[in-house]
Amino acid sequence: MLKRIDLRGSDDVARGLLPRAQFDVAAAMAEIQPLLDRIRHHGAEPIRRITAERDGVTLGRLRVPADALAAAERDLDPNLRAAILASIERVRTAHRPQRRGDLVTEVVSGGTVTERFVPVGRVGLYVPGGLAPLASSVVMNVVPAQLAGVEHIAVASPPQRSTGLPDATILAVCAILGADEVYAVGGPAAIGMFAYGTDECDPVDMITGPGNIFVTAAKRAVRGIVGIDAEAGTTEIAVLADDTADPVHVAADLISQAEHDPQAASVLVTPSVELLEAVEVELKRQVDATRHRDRVTKALAGSQSGAVLVTDVEHGLAVVDAYAAEHLEIQTRDARELAMRVRNAGAIFVGPYSPVSLGDYCAGSNHILPTGGCARHSSGLSVASFLRAIQVIEYDRAALSEVAEHVVTLAEAEGLPAHGQAVRVRSSK
Incomplete structure (x- = not known):
């Protein structure tokens, strides 16, 4: 159901190799x-x-x-x-x-x-x-x-x-x-x-x-x-998992995001062929039983979804960082330690008991998150999203006089002498 991308033995984590929904x-x-x-x-x-x-x-x-x-x-x-x-x-x-x-x-x-x-x-x-x-x-x-x-x-x-x-x-x-x-x-x-x-x-x-x-x-x-x-854009999940992960959990989590939309992206990154094969078995079993079977099947089989085989967990970490998922699950040994090293993700879900669906509803985190790789430069919605920073500058006469000549010098260097004059007229009184 999931197409395979085999990156084992390669250091290449180029974004173009990874599955991604295409939005014009x-x-x-x-x-x-x-x-x-x-x-x-x-x-x-x-x-x-x-x-x-x-x-x-x-x-x-x-x-x-x-x-x-x-x-x-x-x-x-x-x-x-x-x-x-x-x-x-x-x-x-x-x-x-x-x-x-x-x-x-x-x-x-x-x-x-x-x-x-x-x-x-x-x-x-x-x-x-x-x-x-x-x-x-x-x-x-x-x-x-x-x-x-x-x-x-x-x-x-x-x-x-x-x-x-x-x-x-x-x-x-x-x-x-x-x-x-x-x-x-x-x-x-x-x-x-x-x-x-x-x-x-x-x-x-x-x-x-x-x-x-x-x-x-x-x-x-x-x-x-x-x-x-x-x-x-449309929702996406990446799961970084090793041989300690439960394939039942991994399959359920991939399906949970796929049911949003036929264009939803579900990506598994793993160094374990055995885990991948077990997940594929579970996907077949669980998809057949899910309410939105047609929608999920289209999403999992789409070009935006896939399974990426990597050399080891360290390689997988580099791959998920390049992918910059909206939702990133880490189901590995030392999952928290790995999570704290991730640079690019909208939200990270650590260990076997922190599925994305928890974050969708009741974790306390926000589920309005950057998609399409935008987690490389953007954050999820938060209180800070609704706040603007306004700087208020207040100098007295002595403090202005202390730096006046530096302001004049910089203004002259930029060919803006009136900027310097605006300081001179204050410090000369």
Whole structure:
């Protein structure tokens, strides 16, 4: 089921050799740009039109009524409510320490630089509602924004054909969290609404949340008009495992991410042929029993998935670092020691009892993570994502005089004499 890539005996870990989903974001941008332009100039009307065409839903107001949010929370299954509350509490616990206080540095006597951490004023949080409506993504988006101190939070998720509203569990989680500004708008239309605003929805300062390639393309198109968290693509998992790993666990974890989408990536990296063969047996057995068998089979057999044979665990560590997985599991001897040496990953899951699905819901970590190798330069969503650092510079006369000639010299060297003069007029008095 998984194609094999044999790197044994080679030091080559070139990114081009590793399986990776292919996303033509530029082509998707060309497709969705006319919609974004119409939203920019005409507001809600093109959103209603595209929602009718693509989702089969005729919208009146875009905003979800307060009574619909209340009803969704009231009708929530008690067991599901308990699970959601546990997830919220653990995410809050893990994210609360991320809220940074101001940093004041005395550079010289009488001269300080203060770095203030100020929350974004208004954010638009996107929650997918297609193949798998991700109510858990409400928690992962809203909780860090609230802890950062964001004053205005808007949520958008696609309307369901049966109700004309977002998924009921998504609405219930919004209600539990007090996120009462919710819009029944999905895909790139939601991104356009957040970026440009409508008569119901004020423009935001920042957009976060995962989505399909068209959501990703729309986020790229409006970047600069608003801030974005990342260009997150379809989910991916890499598992670095040796002969101590349980093939039942490994197969289950590869399947767990494959059920998201036919384009989801599941990659096993191992020096053990015996483990790989046992995992292949388990994949066949478990895939046949899973609910989304067709979707999982397509994902596991796709070019974005595969099994990479490596010389040893050290070689495997280099390979997973080159791959820079959204989710990286390490199921080896000395797993924690290896995990602490990884440089490139969105999140790392250590040992046999830390599966990715734990992080998706109840580990306390955030599941909105960089994909497509972006973990080489980007981080997952956190409280820090919603904070801006503003530097405050305060020097008195003596502190300015002490450094004035250096400023003048540097300004003259750059051909900007007025910069130096702005200091001279103060220090000469």
